[in-house]
Amino acid sequence: MKAEIVTIGDEILIGQIVDTNSVYIAEQLNLIGINVYQKTSVSDNRKHIIETLDRAFATSDIIIVTGGLGPTSDDITKQVLAEYFGTNSMKIHEPSLNIIKNLMQRLNIPLSEINRRQAELPDCCIPILNRNGTAPAMWFERNGKILVAMPGVPFEMKAIMTDVIPMISEYFKLENIYHKTLLTYGIPESVLAEQIKEWENNLPKHLHLAYLPNPESGVRLRISAYSGDSRKSLEKEIDAQFAALRTILKTAVYGENNENLASAAGKLLQQKGAMLATAESCTGGHIANMITANAGSSKYFVGSVVAYSNDVKIKTLGVNASDIEDYGAVSEQVVCQMAQGVRIALNADYAVATSGIAGPEGGTNEKPVGTVWIAVATPQKIIAQKYILSKLRDINISRASAIALNMLRLELLND
Amino acid sequence: MKAEIVTIGDEILIGQIVDTNSVYIAEQLNLIGINVYQKTSVSDNRKHIIETLDRAFATSDIIIVTGGLGPTSDDITKQVLAEYFGTNSMKIHEPSLNIIKNLMQRLNIPLSEINRRQAELPDCCIPILNRNGTAPAMWFERNGKILVAMPGVPFEMKAIMTDVIPMISEYFKLENIYHKTLLTYGIPESVLAEQIKEWENNLPKHLHLAYLPNPESGVRLRISAYSGDSRKSLEKEIDAQFAALRTILKTAVYGENNENLASAAGKLLQQKGAMLATAESCTGGHIANMITANAGSSKYFVGSVVAYSNDVKIKTLGVNASDIEDYGAVSEQVVCQMAQGVRIALNADYAVATSGIAGPEGGTNEKPVGTVWIAVATPQKIIAQKYILSKLRDINISRASAIALNMLRLELLND
Numbered sequence: 001m002k003a004e005i006v007t008i009g010d011e012i013l014i015g016q017i018v019d020t021n022s023v024y025i026a027e028q029l030n031l032i033g034i035n036v037y038q039k040t041s042v043s044d045n046r047k048h049i050i051e052t053l054d055r056a057f058a059t060s061d062i063i064i065v066t067g068g069l070g071p072t073s074d075d076i077t078k079q080v081l082a083e084y085f086g087t088n089s090m091k092i093h094e095p096s097l098n099i100i101k102n103l104m105q106r107l108n109i110p111l112s113e114i115n116r117r118q119a120e121l122p123d124c125c126i127p128i129l130n131r132n133g134t135a136p137a138m139w140f141e142r143n144g145k146i147l148v149a150m151p152g153v154p155f156e157m158k159a160i161m162t163d164v165i166p167m168i169s170e171y172f173k174l175e176n177i178y179h180k181t182l183l184t185y186g187i188p189e190s191v192l193a194e195q196i197k198e199w200e201n202n203l204p205k206h207l208h209l210a211y212l213p214n215p216e217s218g219v220r221l222r223i224s225a226y227s228g229d230s231r232k233s234l235e236k237e238i239d240a241q242f243a244a245l246r247t248i249l250k251t252a253v254y255g256e257n258n259e260n261l262a263s264a265a266g267k268l269l270q271q272k273g274a275m276l277a278t279a280e281s282c283t284g285g286h287i288a289n290m291i292t293a294n295a296g297s298s299k300y301f302v303g304s305v306v307a308y309s310n311d312v313k314i315k316t317l318g319v320n321a322s323d324i325e326d327y328g329a330v331s332e333q334v335v336c337q338m339a340q341g342v343r344i345a346l347n348a349d350y351a352v353a354t355s356g357i358a359g360p361e362g363g364t365n366e367k368p369v370g371t372v373w374i375a376v377a378t379p380q381k382i383i384a385q386k387y388i389l390s391k392l393r394d395i396n397i398s399r400a401s402a403i404a405l406n407m408l409r410l411e412l413l414n415d
Numbered sequence: 416m417k418a419e420i421v422t423i424g425d426e427i428l429i430g431q432i433v434d435t436n437s438v439y440i441a442e443q444l445n446l447i448g449i450n451v452y453q454k455t456s457v458s459d460n461r462k463h464i465i466e467t468l469d470r471a472f473a474t475s476d477i478i479i480v481t482g483g484l485g486p487t488s489d490d491i492t493k494q495v496l497a498e499y500f501g502t503n504s505m506k507i508h509e510p511s512l513n514i515i516k517n518l519m520q521r522l523n524i525p526l527s528e529i530n531r532r533q534a535e536l537p538d539c540c541i542p543i544l545n546r547n548g549t550a551p552a553m554w555f556e557r558n559g560k561i562l563v564a565m566p567g568v569p570f571e572m573k574a575i576m577t578d579v580i581p582m583i584s585e586y587f588k589l590e591n592i593y594h595k596t597l598l599t600y601g602i603p604e605s606v607l608a609e610q611i612k613e614w615e616n617n618l619p620k621h622l623h624l625a626y627l628p629n630p631e632s633g634v635r636l637r638i639s640a641y642s643g644d645s646r647k648s649l650e651k652e653i654d655a656q657f658a659a660l661r662t663i664l665k666t667a668v669y670g671e672n673n674e675n676l677a678s679a680a681g682k683l684l685q686q687k688g689a690m691l692a693t694a695e696s697c698t699g700g701h702i703a704n705m706i707t708a709n710a711g712s713s714k715y716f717v718g719s720v721v722a723y724s725n726d727v728k729i730k731t732l733g734v735n736a737s738d739i740e741d742y743g744a745v746s747e748q749v750v751c752q753m754a755q756g757v758r759i760a761l762n763a764d765y766a767v768a769t770s771g772i773a774g775p776e777g778g779t780n781e782k783p784v785g786t787v788w789i790a791v792a793t794p795q796k797i798i799a800q801k802y803i804l805s806k807l808r809d810i811n812i813s814r815a816s817a818i819a820l821n822m823l824r825l826e827l828l829n830d
Contacts, residue, residue, distance in 0.1 A: 011625060011627045012454065013453075014451065014594060014637075015441030015451075016438075016635070016637065017627065018433060018434075018438050019437075023431075023432070026430030027430030029430075030429050036429065036430075038455060038457055039456035040453060041453065041455075042453055044625075048452075052453075071608060072608050074623075074626065112605060112609055114605055114608060114609070132805070153628065155807055188522060189485065189486065189487065190486045190529055190530055190549065208489075211489065212426045212432065214432060215569075222429075224425075224429075278721075280700075284704055284708070285707060285719055288695075288703075288704075289699055289701045291700075292698075292700060292723065292773075293812070295774070295775055296776070298723055303721040303723040303727040304700055305719070305731075306700065308703075308707065308717055308719075309761075311717065311761075312761050312762075315760075315761075346730075347726060347727075358710075359710070360710055390547070393710055394708065395570050397707070
C-alpha cells in the first residue's frame with residue numbers, strides 16, 4: 001500500500017512557506033501502516049497538476065492533495081480535479097455552506113459570492129466537512145484507488161485528517177509498518193555509529209535502522225519494521241532492541257518517539273515535585289517557548305526572565321553590576337548569577353540560564369559570535385559551561401537552548 | 416530555465432522532519448531568476464532515486480539534491496549518483512579530507528574510516544567544499560544541464576549554497592523572474608480579496624498575484640513578474656502597484672518581503688527611541704522568541720517576564736493577588752496589570768502582555784480553551800482585548816503572539 005502526497009501552490013515552490021502539512025500527513029499515514037512513497041510539490045498549473053496525478057496514480061494507491069482550494073483566483077485545484085475525474089457538474093454541498101455561513105457570521109463578515117462558491121463541489125466526489133474553514137475537502141475514487149484533496153491551511157487540514165484516516169482504514173486492507181524512535185542527545189552521528197556498530201550488525205534483517213540528526217533534538221535512531229508480523233510482536237521486538245541500545249548509550253538517551261528535550265526534563269522535574277525557571281539572554285525566550293510548547297508544562301515550569309538588557313540582569317535577576325563590567329555579560333560569573341538569581345526571584349527549585357553572542361554582530365576576538373555560557377542551578381549547586389557554536393543566529397539560539405535543556409536533564413538524573 | 420529540488424531520505428517521507436532545506440533553496444534560486452518547477456521527496460532507495468533523476472532531467476535544467484550523504488549505511492546518494500553518471504572510480508578529495516580531519520580534531524574525536532570515506536567522491540564530479548561538516552557537495556554536468564548534491568544538514572547546506580548560486584549564475588544565462596511581497600495582518604483572505612478586487616482586475620497581464628495566508632504572518636500578497644524586462648524597471652513597476660495597495664489597505668500593511676510583525680514593530684520602536692518589554696503567560700516566551708529572532712533586537716527590546724505561575728505574576732509583575740482570585744488569571748484586569756507591571760519592572764516604554772488558556776486542558780464553560788486576553792501598555796495608556804482562538808495549543812500560542820505584536824504595532828502607529 002503506497003501513498004503519494006502532492007502539495008499544490010506556488011508559495012511552496014518559491015520558498016515562501018515551510019511545508020509542515022506533508023510532515024503531519026506522512027506521520028498519520030505511517031501510524032496506520034501506509035508507506036509514503038513520494039512527496040511532490042507542484043505549482044498552481046493545470047497541465048503540471050494533471051501530469052503529476054497521472055504519474056502518482058501509476059505508482060500509488062492513495063494520493064493526498066493539499067492546497068489550491070482557497071477562494072482566490074490563483075487557486076485552481078477544485079476545477080482541475082473536476083476535469084480530471086471527468087465531470088463538469090458542480091453542486092452546492094449544503095452542510096459545507098452552513099459552516100461557511102456560520103464562520104462568516106462569527107467573524108461579522110457578510111457572505112460573499114466567493115465564499116458561497118467554496119461550497120460548490122464536483123458531483124463525483126464524496127464531500128468531507130471542514131469545520132474550521134471555508135474550503136471543504138473532497139474524496140475521489142478510481143479503480144480501487146483514492147484521492148483526497150484538502151485545503152492547505154495547516155489547522156484546517158489537521159482536523160480534516162481525523163476524518164480521513166478512518167475512511168482510508170475502512171477502504172483499504174492495510175499491511176503492518178511500524179516505526180519507533182529512540183532519542184539521543186550529545187553524541188555526534190559518526191561517533192554514535194561507531195558505538196552501536198556491533199549492535200547494528202546484529203540487527204535482524206526485517207528491522208531497518210535510520211539515523212536522524214537534528215540540531216534541536218540530537219540524533220534520533222529510528223527502527224522500522226516492514227514485516228508482516230502483528231504490531232504487538234513487532235513492538236515487543238523493537239522494545240528489546242531499544243533496551244540493548246539504552247545499555248550502550250546510557251544517559252545520552254532522553255526519550256522515545258515524540259518526546260523532546262524539554263518534556264524529558266519536565267518528566268524528571270515532576271518525579272521530584274520540583275519547579276523550574278529560566279533566565280535567558282541570547283536564547284531570548286526560546287527555552288521557555290520549547291518548554292511551554294508541551295501541554296501541562298505549568299506543572300513544573302514557573303516562568304522565565306528574558307534578560308536581554310544588562311539592566312534587567314541587574315535589577316530583576318540580581319546580577320552584580322560590577323561583574324558585568326569586569327567580566328562582560330557573556331561570562332561564567334554572570335551566567336551563574338543569572339541562574340541563581342532567577343531560581344530565587346521566581347521561587348523555583350531548578351534554573352537554567354544562557355548568556356552569549358547569537359550574532360551576526362557583537363562578536364570580538366576574545367568572544368567571537370557563537371560564544372555561549374550556559375548555567376544550571378540546582379538546590380545544591382551551580383554549574384556552568386562555555387560553548388563555541390556557529391556564526392548563524394538561528395542555529396546559535398536553537399543549539400544553545402537544546403544544550404541548556406540537556407544540561408538540566410543530566411543534572412536532574414544525577415541529583 | 417527550470418529547476419527541480421529533490422530531497423532524499425526516509426525521514427522526510429515518514430514525517431519525522433520538516434523540510435526547511437527546499438524552502439531555502441527555492442528562495443535562493445528565485446533570487447537569481449530561476450523558477451522551481453517541482454519539488455520531490457523520495458526515500459533512500461536506488462531505483463526510486465534513478466527514476467526520479469530521469470524524470471527531473473527530462474523537464475528541468477537544474478537539479479538540486481539534498482540528503483543521503485551522511486556517514487551511515489542508510490545513506491546511498493553518493494553511490495547512486497556515481498552509478499547514474501557512469502563511473503565507479505571514487506577518489507579522495509584532499510581539501511575535503513583536511514576539513515574532516517580538522518573537524519574531528521576540534522571535536523576531539525579520532526578520524527575513523529567512515530569519516531575518511533566521506534572525502535571520497537566520484538571522479539566525474541566537481542567537488543564543492545563543505546566547510547561546516549563532513550560530507551562535501553558535488554556538481555555534475557550532463558548535456559548542458561547540471562545536478563548539485565548537498566548534505567541535508569540545514570546549516571551545512573546553506574553555507575554550500577553561497578558557493579553554488581554563483582556557479583549556477585555563471586553556468587547559465589538567466590531570465591528575469593522577480594518576486595516582491597507585501598505583508599498584511601488583520602484582514603481575512605476572502606475579505607482582502609474583495610477589497611482589492613478592482614485593483615487586481617487592473618493588474619497588467621505580466622504581473623502575477625498570489626495570496627499567501629499564514630496564521631503567524633497574516634496574508635502576504637506576492638507579485639511575480641515573469642516578463643523579460645530588466646529587474647530595475649520591474650522593481651519600479653511593482654513598487655507602484657504596492658503603493659496603490661497601501662492606499663487601499665492602510666495600516667493593515669506592515670512591511671515587505673522578509674520583514675515580520677516583530678521587526679515591523681521594532682522599526683517603529685527604534686524611530687521613537689523607545690524600549691519594549693513583554694509579559695507572557697499563555698504564549699510562554701514565544702513573543703520574546705519572535706522578537707529576538709531578529710538580529711539587532713536588543714536596540715529596542717529589554718526583555719520579558721514569562722509569568723507562567725500566578726506567583727510570578729504577583730511577585731515579579733506586581734499583579735494584585737485578589738484580582739487573580741476575583742477575576743481569574745485570564746481576565747482584562749490581570750492582563751492589564753501584567754502589561755503595566757512589566758513596563759515598570761523592566762523599565763521599558765511599551766509593553767505587551769498575554770494571558771489565556773492555550774489548551775488542550777484548563778478550559779471552562781465561561782472561558783473555553785482558546786480564550787486569550789492581550790494588553791498593550793504605552794507611556795500614556797493601557798488597552799486590552801479578548802480573543803477566542805482555536806482548540807489547538809500550538810495555533811493558540813502562535814496566533815496570540817502575532818495578534819499581540821500587531822496590536823503593539825497599531826498602537827505605535829497611532830502614538
